[in-house]
Amino acid sequence: MWQGIHGHDAVVERFRQxxxxxxxxASFLFLGPVGVGKHLFAVKLAQALLCQQGGAGSLxxxxxxxxxxxxxxxxxxxxxxxxxPTGKRILPIKLFVGDDQHRHREGLCYNxxxxxxxxxxxxxxxxDADHFNHASAxxxxxxxxxxxxxAVIILIGTSRGRQLPTILSRTQTVRFAPLEDETVRHLLLExxxxxxxxxxxxxxxxxxxxxxxxxxxVDPELWEMxxxxxxxxxxxxxxxxxxxxxxxxxxxQAGKEAEARRQRLRSLLQMVANHFRHLLRTASTPEDAxxxxxxxxxxxxxxxxxxxxxxxxxxxxxxxQLDRNANQASLLECWLDDLASIFAAxxxxxxxx
Ligand SMILES: [Zn+2]
Numbered sequence: 001m002w003q004g005i006h007g008h009d010a011v012v013e014r015f016r017q018x019x020x021x022x023x024x025x026a027s028f029l030f031l032g033p034v035g036v037g038k039h040l041f042a043v044k045l046a047q048a049l050l051c052q053q054g055g056a057g058s059l060x061x062x063x064x065x066x067x068x069x070x071x072x073x074x075x076x077x078x079x080x081x082x083x084x085p086t087g088k089r090i091l092p093i094k095l096f097v098g099d100d101q102h103r104h105r106e107g108l109c110y111n112x113x114x115x116x117x118x119x120x121x122x123x124x125x126x127x128d129a130d131h132f133n134h135a136s137a138x139x140x141x142x143x144x145x146x147x148x149x150x151a152v153i154i155l156i157g158t159s160r161g162r163q164l165p166t167i168l169s170r171t172q173t174v175r176f177a178p179l180e181d182e183t184v185r186h187l188l189l190e191x192x193x194x195x196x197x198x199x200x201x202x203x204x205x206x207x208x209x210x211x212x213x214x215x216x217x218v219d220p221e222l223w224e225m226x227x228x229x230x231x232x233x234x235x236x237x238x239x240x241x242x243x244x245x246x247x248x249x250x251x252x253q254a255g256k257e258a259e260a261r262r263q264r265l266r267s268l269l270q271m272v273a274n275h276f277r278h279l280l281r282t283a284s285t286p287e288d289a290x291x292x293x294x295x296x297x298x299x300x301x302x303x304x305x306x307x308x309x310x311x312x313x314x315x316x317x318x319x320x321q322l323d324r325n326a327n328q329a330s331l332l333e334c335w336l337d338d339l340a341s342i343f344a345a346x347x348x349x350x351x352x353x
Contacts, residue, residue: 039156
C-alpha cells in the first residue's frame with residue numbers, strides 16, 4: 001500500500017512508472033465515484049512531487065522535510081488547492097484569474113506561473129471539476145496547454161460525461177474504481193464510522209464502493225428509509241405516485257436549509273443507483289449467463305440488464321439535474337415516472353438480494 005491509500009494500486013504503479021522514466025504529464029483529470037480517495041491521492045502525489053528529500057523520480061515523500069509538513073498541513077506555498085465554494089454550483093472564474101480588482105494578478109493560473117518558493121515545481125489541485133462552466137474552463141485552458149516547466153495540475157471529477165470537451169482534450173485521464181467491499185469495511189472500522197463489524201458489513205454492501213456514501217448511510221433515518229424503499233423498486237410493487245409523495249416528505253424533513261434537503265435527495269438517488277449497480281454486478285457474472293443459457297432464458301436476462309442500465313442512466317441524469325438546481329419535487333416525480341416506464345417495458349422481476 002502506498003501512503004495509506006487503499007484500493008488504487010494500479011494508479012500508484014502508473015505514477016511510479018511515469019516518474020521513474022521522467023515522463024510525468026503536466027495535467028491530469030482524476031475521475032471516479034465520490035468518496036473513493038481521489039482527493040487524498042492527489043494530495044499525497046503533490047506531497048511526493050514537492051518533497052525536498054525524495055529524488056526527482058521518486059513517488060515516496062519523506063514525510064519529515066519542511067515541504068512535506070507544509071503540504072500535509074495544507075499550507076505549502078507551491079501547492080494551490082481550489083474547489084467549489086460553499087453554496088455555489090459553478091467554479092467561479094476568480095479562482096483561476098483573480099477577482100475584478102486583481103484580474104491576472106491572483107488565482108490559480110497566476111500562482112502556478114510564478115517561480116516556486118521552496119522547490120523545483122508548483123502543483124495545483126482542482127476539486128469539483130464537474131462544476132466548470134465554459135467561462136471558468138476557458139480561464140484555465142491556456143495554463144493547461146502551456147503549463148510552466150515542472151508544474152503539475154490535477155483536476156478531480158466524477159465522470160467523463162460531466163466534463164467539457166476542452167478540458168478532456170487537454171488532460172490525461174486517470175480512472176479511480178469504486179473501492180472493494182472489503183476495503184470499505186476495513187476503512188469504516190478503522191475510521192470508526194461504523195460502530196461494529198455488523199454495521200460495517202451492511203454499509204459496505206450498500207454504499208457502492210464509496211466511503212462518503214457509506215458515511216451518509218450511518219444516518220439512522222436514511223438507513224431506515226433505505227430498508228423500506230428498496231423492496232418497492234420492483235415492477236410489481238412500484239407505485240411512482242405514492243413513492244413521490246413519500247420521498248418529497250422525507251426530503252423536506254431534512255430541514256429548512258436548501259443544502260440539507262439537496263444532500264438528502266442526493267443520498268436517495270445514490271442509494272437507488274447503488275442498489276441497481278449491485279444487481280447489475282450479480283446479473284452479469286459468467287455463471288449467471290451460463291445458467292440463463294441452460295434455462296433458455298438468456299433473452300430475458302439481457303432484457304433485465306438493459307433495464308438496469310437504463311435505470312442507472314436515469315439516476316445519474318437526476319443527480320445532474322439536482323446539481324443544476326432543478327425543482328426537487330418535480331425532479332423526484334419525473335425520475336419516478338421514468339423509472340415506472342422502464343419497469344413497465346419489461347415484466348421481468350428484479351431479484352432482491
Ligand atoms: Zn519530504
